Amino acid sequence: MRKRRAPWKTWLLFLLFAGPNVALLIIFTYKPLIQSLQYSLLQWNIGSATARFIGLENYVSWFTDPTTANVVRVTVVFTVATVGGGMALGLALALLLNRKLRGTGLARTVVVAPFVLSGVAVGLLWLFVFDPNFGVLGALLKAAGVSGPDWYNDPHWALPMIIIVYLWKNVGYVALIYLAALQAVPKDLLEAANLDGAGAFASFRNVVLPLLGPTTFFLSVTTLLSSLQSFDIIQAMTRGGPLEGTTTLMYQIYEEGFAVGRAGYSSAIATVLFIVLLAITAVQMLFVQKKVHY
Structure with a gap:
C-alpha cells in the first residue's frame, strides 16, 4: 500500500516550486499596484519630498478635465481598430x-x-516611410498622381498612421496563433463536411x-490588453501629438x-486604466468564455 505523504511535506513542496513565482508577483506586480492606488490619493510631484493627502480629488480632476473626452475617444478608436483589424x-x-504552397515557410x-x-x-523605421517629402509612401503616391497627407502634423491622419504601424508589427502574432489552431482542426470533420456537399466557405463558417x-x-x-497598454510606437512616432491626436490613456x-511630473494625478489615471482592464477581462471570462468552448 502506498504511503501517504505528510501534509507539511506537500505544503513544503508547493512553497518550493510556487514560492519564488509568488514572491516575484508580490514584489513586482501587486506591491506597485497598491502603491499606485495610494499615490493616486495624494498631491505629489516627482522629486518632491512632501506629499499631501487629497482623497479623490485627482480622480475628480481627470473626469472633469475637458481633454479627457478626447483621450478616451482616441483610446477607444485605437483599441477597436488594432484589435478588430489585427x-x-x-x-x-x-x-x-x-x-x-512553395515558399510558405x-x-x-x-x-x-x-x-x-x-x-x-x-x-x-516607419517615420521614414510616412515622411511626406522623402518617404517611400509619399513617392509612391506622387508616382500615382496623388498628393499624400501630412501624416505627422495632421491630427486626422496621425492616428491612422499609428494604427497602421501597430497592425504591421503585431498582426504576425495573431496569424501565428491562428495558424497553430488551424493546423489542429481535425481533418475528418472537414472531409465529412465535404461529403455532405459543403463548399469551402460553408466548411469554414460551420x-x-x-x-x-x-x-x-x-x-x-x-x-x-496589449493594445490598451501600447506606448512605444506612439512615443517614437508622434509623442501623443499633434494636438493630442494620438494621446491614449497609457501615453x-x-x-x-514623467513629463509634467504630477505623480499623484498620473497614478489616478493608471488606476482608472487598471479598473477598465480588469472589468473588460472579467466580462470576457464570465460571459464570452462560456460560448466558445465545446
Whole structure:
C-alpha cells in the first residue's frame, strides 16, 4: 500500500516550486499596484519630498478635465481598430499560410518577424516611410498622381498612421496563433463536411470558425490588453501629438507622470486604466468564455 505523504511535506513542496513565482508577483506586480492606488490619493510631484493627502480629488480632476473626452475617444478608436483589424488580418494571413504552397515557410518567418522587433525601432523605421517629402509612401503616391497627407502634423491622419504601424508589427502574432489552431482542426470533420456537399466557405463558417472559438477568445483577451497598454510606437512616432491626436490613456499616464511630473494625478489615471482592464477581462471570462468552448 502506498504511503501517504505528510501534509507539511506537500505544503513544503508547493512553497518550493510556487514560492519564488509568488514572491516575484508580490514584489513586482501587486506591491506597485497598491502603491499606485495610494499615490493616486495624494498631491505629489516627482522629486518632491512632501506629499499631501487629497482623497479623490485627482480622480475628480481627470473626469472633469475637458481633454479627457478626447483621450478616451482616441483610446477607444485605437483599441477597436488594432484589435478588430489585427484579428481579421491575422486570420486571413493564417488561412493563406496554412496552404501547402512553395515558399510558405519563408512567408511565415517574414510575417512573424516584425512582432519580435523593438517597438521604438519599428516606429523610427516607419517615420521614414510616412515622411511626406522623402518617404517611400509619399513617392509612391506622387508616382500615382496623388498628393499624400501630412501624416505627422495632421491630427486626422496621425492616428491612422499609428494604427497602421501597430497592425504591421503585431498582426504576425495573431496569424501565428491562428495558424497553430488551424493546423489542429481535425481533418475528418472537414472531409465529412465535404461529403455532405459543403463548399469551402460553408466548411469554414460551420466547421472551422466554431472550432477556432477558444483561440479567438484567447487572442481577444491578449490583444485587447496589449493594445490598451501600447506606448512605444506612439512615443517614437508622434509623442501623443499633434494636438493630442494620438494621446491614449497609457501615453497620458506617462506624460503626466514623467513629463509634467504630477505623480499623484498620473497614478489616478493608471488606476482608472487598471479598473477598465480588469472589468473588460472579467466580462470576457464570465460571459464570452462560456460560448466558445465545446
